[in-house]
Amino acid sequence: MNPILFAILVVFAIGLIGAIILVCASIFMYVPVDERVEQITGVLPGANCGACGCAGCADYAKNVVENGAPVNKCVPGGAKVAAEVAAIMGVEAGASQAVKAVVACSGTCDKTSKKYEFDGIHSCLAVKGLYGGDGACAFGCLGYGDCTRACAFDAIHVSDQGVAVVDRDKCTGCGACAKACPNSVISIVPVPPKRMKPVVMCQNKDKGAQTRKVCTAGCIGCMKCAKVCKLEAITVENNLAYIDQDKCVGCQMCVKECPVGVIHLPA
Amino acid sequence: MALKLASIFFTMILVDNYVLQKFLGICPFLGVSKKLDSAVGMSLAVTFVMVMATAATWPIYKFILSPEGSEGTPRDMAYLQTIVFILIIAILVQLLENILKKYIPALYKSLGVYLPLITTNCTILGVTILNLDNGYSFIESIVCSAGAGIGFLVAMVLFSGVRRRVEEANPPKCFEGLPITLVAAAMTSLSFMGFGGIVEAIFGG
Numbered sequence: 001m002n003p004i005l006f007a008i009l010v011v012f013a014i015g016l017i018g019a020i021i022l023v024c025a026s027i028f029m030y031v032p033v034d035e036r037v038e039q040i041t042g043v044l045p046g047a048n049c050g051a052c053g054c055a056g057c058a059d060y061a062k063n064v065v066e067n068g069a070p071v072n073k074c075v076p077g078g079a080k081v082a083a084e085v086a087a088i089m090g091v092e093a094g095a096s097q098a099v100k101a102v103v104a105c106s107g108t109c110d111k112t113s114k115k116y117e118f119d120g121i122h123s124c125l126a127v128k129g130l131y132g133g134d135g136a137c138a139f140g141c142l143g144y145g146d147c148t149r150a151c152a153f154d155a156i157h158v159s160d161q162g163v164a165v166v167d168r169d170k171c172t173g174c175g176a177c178a179k180a181c182p183n184s185v186i187s188i189v190p191v192p193p194k195r196m197k198p199v200v201m202c203q204n205k206d207k208g209a210q211t212r213k214v215c216t217a218g219c220i221g222c223m224k225c226a227k228v229c230k231l232e233a234i235t236v237e238n239n240l241a242y243i244d245q246d247k248c249v250g251c252q253m254c255v256k257e258c259p260v261g262v263i264h265l266p267a
Numbered sequence: 268m269a270l271k272l273a274s275i276f277f278t279m280i281l282v283d284n285y286v287l288q289k290f291l292g293i294c295p296f297l298g299v300s301k302k303l304d305s306a307v308g309m310s311l312a313v314t315f316v317m318v319m320a321t322a323a324t325w326p327i328y329k330f331i332l333s334p335e336g337s338e339g340t341p342r343d344m345a346y347l348q349t350i351v352f353i354l355i356i357a358i359l360v361q362l363l364e365n366i367l368k369k370y371i372p373a374l375y376k377s378l379g380v381y382l383p384l385i386t387t388n389c390t391i392l393g394v395t396i397l398n399l400d401n402g403y404s405f406i407e408s409i410v411c412s413a414g415a416g417i418g419f420l421v422a423m424v425l426f427s428g429v430r431r432r433v434e435e436a437n438p439p440k441c442f443e444g445l446p447i448t449l450v451a452a453a454m455t456s457l458s459f460m461g462f463g464g465i466v467e468a469i470f471g472g
Contacts, residue, residue, distance in 0.1 A: 003341035010331060010344065014351055018358035025362050029369040 036088050037065050043084045044074055047152040051075035051174035064089060075099065076153070076172030098191045099173035101156065101166045102266045105141040105185045106201040108161035112136050112215035128182040136214035139203040141185045150180035168266070189266065195250035196265045198243060205238040219262045225254035272410045274470040275403070279414030281462040285390045286422040287455060292390035296423065297448060300430055306423040308374050314416025316363055316385055317394050320356050321412040324395045325405050327351065352395050360386045390419060426455055 040061035048056035052073035054063050063069040064085060071089055072082035078098050118127045118134040124146040132138045143162040155170035156177050164177075164186070178186040185203055200219055204211045208220030221239030226232075233247035234254060241263070243254070254263050285291045292313070299309040329335070333345040364382055367375040375382070385391065394415045398408040429451050438447045 003344075006342075007344050007347055011347060011351060011354070014327070015354055018354065022358060022361055022365075025365045029365045031368050031372075 034065050037061050039088050040064055040085050043077075043081055043088065045076045045081065045172075047076055047172075047174070049076060049152050049172075049174040049176050051176070075174045078172070099188045100168055100171045100191050100266070101173060101175070101177050101186050102189045102199050102201075103141060103147075103156075103164045103166055103186050104199060104201050104203055105139075105163055106217035106262055107135065107137055107140040107215045108159075108163050108217070110161075111217040112140065124180075125182045133183070137204055137211070137218060139183060139185070139205060140215065142183060146180045146182065147177035147186060150176045152176060156186075166266075190245055192245075192250065197245055197248045197250045198252060198255050198263050198265050200241045200243055200263050202240065202262045205240050207239050211239070217260060217262055220260060222259060224257050224259060225263060228253045228257040270470055272407065274466055275407055275411050276414040276417075277470070278466045279411055280418040280421055281459070282464075282466055284418040284422055284459055285393065285415050286419055287459040289393065290456075291393045292388055292419065293452075295384065295388060296426065297445070297452070298384075300423050300427045301434075303424065303427045306427040307420065310416070310420035310423045312363065312367075312374075312382060313385060313388065313390065313419050314413065316356070316359055317391055317412040317416045317419075318409060319359050319363075320352075320391050320395050321398060321408050323355050323359065324352050325398065325408050327355065328399055329405075348396065348399075349392070352392055356391050356395075357386045390415065422455070426452065429455055 037058075038061075041058050044057040044061060046057050050056070052060045052069075052075070054060040054069075054073075060069065060073065064071060071085040071091060072079075074081045074085070077085075113136045114134050115131065115136050116134055118130065120126055120130070122144055124133075124142040124144040127134050127142055127144055133142050135142060141158075141163045143158050143164065145158045145164070147156045147164050148158060152174070153170050153172055155167045155172070156164055157167070159165045166177075166186075173188055173191075175188050178184070178188055183203065187199075189199060202215075202217070202219035204215065204218040206214075208222060211218040211220050219240050221236050221241065223236050225241050226234040226236050230251075230253070231247050231249060233244045233249075235242050235244070241254075243263070252265075255265070279285075283289065286293065286296045295309055295313070300306050328345075328348065328351075331344075332347055332351065333343050337343045360383065363385075364375070367382070394412050398411055401411075403411055430448065433447055433451050436447075442450070
């Protein structure tokens with residue numbers, strides 16, 4: 001008999017016998033698994049983004065069934081998945097606030113400049129390690145796409161203007177990009193059900209004059225927005241305006257008032 | 268006969284310890300040695316799989332892959348050793364996982380991801396292959412595997428103690444975590460060198 005054929009047959013036979021033993025073992029020693037775990041895993045988006053705080057979708061499903069974890073923890077799935085998981089578990093879903101990522105930086109190429117030419121690994125983290133980044137503004141979007149690589153939903157891309165832009169249709173608010181950004185430019189902002197609320201699209205905490213030198217679009221901390229806001233939703237801290245999304249009603253007075261135009265609705 | 272078996276057994280534990288002298292199976296050695304109970308559980312699982320794997324691979328090698336008198340002929344399929352042994356070990360580990368899941372769920376849970384890792388644990392493959400290289404008989408092979416497993420247990424238990432001390436110590440920042448663990452492992456290994464020759468002296472092997 002051909003030795004090669006014989007060798008193949010031997011390995012095949014050993015594999016087949018092993019397979020039969022394993023099949024028998026899995027039938028005779030079957031451990032009933034709570035079928036709800038599999039159902040919930042099926043309902044979840046399956047991106048394993050970890051926004052719920054578990055190791056992955058399957059782990060979250062297990063946590064829901066066995067440890068009674070809240071059913072509305074899945075950020076990408078939102079209210080729809082929460083309702084489905086709740087239906088499987090037979091409990092109330094509770095409110096699930098939709099959130100989306102916002103890149104709080106307006107420093108496009110025409111507004112700010114580079115400190116030096118970076119010619120290394122194409123990564124925000126790498127460039128951040130070299131004199132705090134190559135941008136004239138040390139707080140802005142570095143534009144090397146660490147967020148793009150972190151996103152499981154293909155929802156954030158660096159535009160040709162050098163600033164990351166969130167695709168709000170695709171964004172699920174899982175927060176992976178916010179974690180990946182070394183400059184913490186990305187924040188996760190709740191999406192109001194009715195009227196959109198403005199966001200300060202800048203992270204620069206330097207004094208106004210200093211900010212003005214490095215970026216024409218930066219927040220200079222002039223307090224005009226804080227004064228115009230009737231609901232006291234805007235505070236200026238460390239020369240940077242901050243809008244409390246809970247107090248804001250979306251009247252957009254601040255948008256009109258801002259001299260540098262850094263406050264606007266998330267696109 | 269009994270003397271030879273005892274000699275093999277204790278040689279595997281003290282002199283030819285797989286972890287500390289042959290440097291096989293370092294992954295579970297570093298990964299599971301943090302806690303004493305999971306270290307013991309892992310070692311027992313490894314010992315069990317080692318003995319089972321040897322009991323299964325030895326006859327398969329001697330009677331199917333490379334029967335007596337076939338050396339040098341096309342019938343000799345010793346070259347299939349590695350792939351067939353890995354296949355058998357994988358099947359055994361899967362079987363063990365099923366058994367543990369059914370009968371000892373607590374151990375199954377505490378072993379977690381390390382149980383499937385036994386599949387690719389080089390100590391198991393190493394034991395089965397080295398048994399044949401050393402020309403051991405079936406009984407000797409089984410005793411050798413059991414000894415290797417117990418040796419693994421001894422190394423794990425000793426090292427989990429060492430690790431507790433290391434964890435409570437305050438090493439320089441750059442040594443924290445894995446580096447200091449590896450240094451400690453090297454010293455534990457070095458101390459085992461002291462057993463060299465002790466088994467020959469006692470059993471006259």
